[in-house]
Amino acid sequence: MSKSGMLYVDKDTLFHRMDGAAKLIVFAVWTVIVFLFQDLRVFVPLFAIGLILLFLAQIPYKRIRLLVWIMVVFNLFNSIFTLLITPSYGSEVTGTATVVLDLGYNVLTLETCFYVLTLTMKYMSLMPITVLFIFTTHPTRFASSLNRIGVPYKIAYAFNIAFRYVPDLQTEFRNISNAMQARGMGFGKGEGSMRDRVKHFISIAIPLVQSSLHRIEVVSNAMDLRGFGRHQKRTWYSATAWRRADYIIAALSVVAILAAIAVRLSGFGRFWYPFS
Known part of the structure; x- marks a missing residue:
């Protein structure tokens, strides 16, 4: 927490100079894209890009450590509960069943493990952009x-x-x-x-x-x-005016969401299982 009682970290980077509304557009587009797909091939690149952007924002890890651990723990518990409560759900999605473990009341399948991995990366791909938005956005501005x-x-x-x-x-x-x-x-x-x-x-x-x-x-x-x-x-x-970078990033965000919708309508992005 900053001395001013805010989560905002004062730095001189592109993300800190961006207008809050422009960052909100990026955050909203990123979130919509994540929930449009159910494909690990989408979530891993998004997570990697998010980590790079987070690194470029120069936010000290000790400032974001608590929020990161909350998200990690949430994903961990969500994964465990999914595996215990619906251990064969992945097989229902893929139509195949590769038994990994007999739990007595049901069987845990490889398809469910991969489904849980995909779901975990879905949520984790939101973590960097969420942290970036929260810690680089001044509340008043x-x-x-x-x-x-x-x-x-x-x-x-x-x-x-x-x-x-x-x-x-x-x-x-x-x-x-x-x-x-x-x-x-x-x-x-x-x-x-x-x-x-x-x-x-x-x-x-x-x-x-x-x-x-x-x-x-x-x-x-x-x-x-x-x-x-x-x-x-x-x-x-305290207020900021839109700059050229804000307009460019907002325009790129609109293009990205339109492209994502077009790709999703084409059939790409459903649950991807590489072993079927």
Whole structure:
């Protein structure tokens, strides 16, 4: 978290100089392309390109480590649950069955393993562009750019608050966790059974929700006292104008989504299984 309480990392790269609305277009197009296909041959190149773009953005790994691990853990649990609950689903998709393991209640097939790998890369291909968008976009400038392209400023300001509130939520979680540890609750390895540690983490939810509701009330009252929403339009202290690079990237994004739709309509992009 930055000193200003934001996830934004201040650097002088192409991604930081881009207008927030242009980056939103890229993010939206990237997401649509990912969900248009179910092909590992699409997801691996997208993931590789995303990692290159993330490297070029010069974002320190220690700043994005938590978000990356959350996405990795989510994918890990999603893969395990898919393999355990529907171990033969891949065979239903491909029409072939190569048994890898007999689970008793069902059989795990090679087709399902490949399907889970494809699904994992589908989600992982979204990780670099998501991190890039979050950590290179200044909340206020992003809100102003949304308002400039026609989004009502109340909705745009909601995005601004959401971007700023995530680091505060992390800080609040850490404070509550430290307070509970001072009272003898264990959260780390060796400080109780896994069940007890999970219960302790769940117990953080109640005070976290209460403090969040209190913070929302404070912000809401402050905005009401300043007359937020009284006028049809508003000005922005921090704003960016579209540059040539923004127009070029937005145009390339439109071309990319049109090409992706055309390729998908041609029949390419369904679940690809190389061993059938």
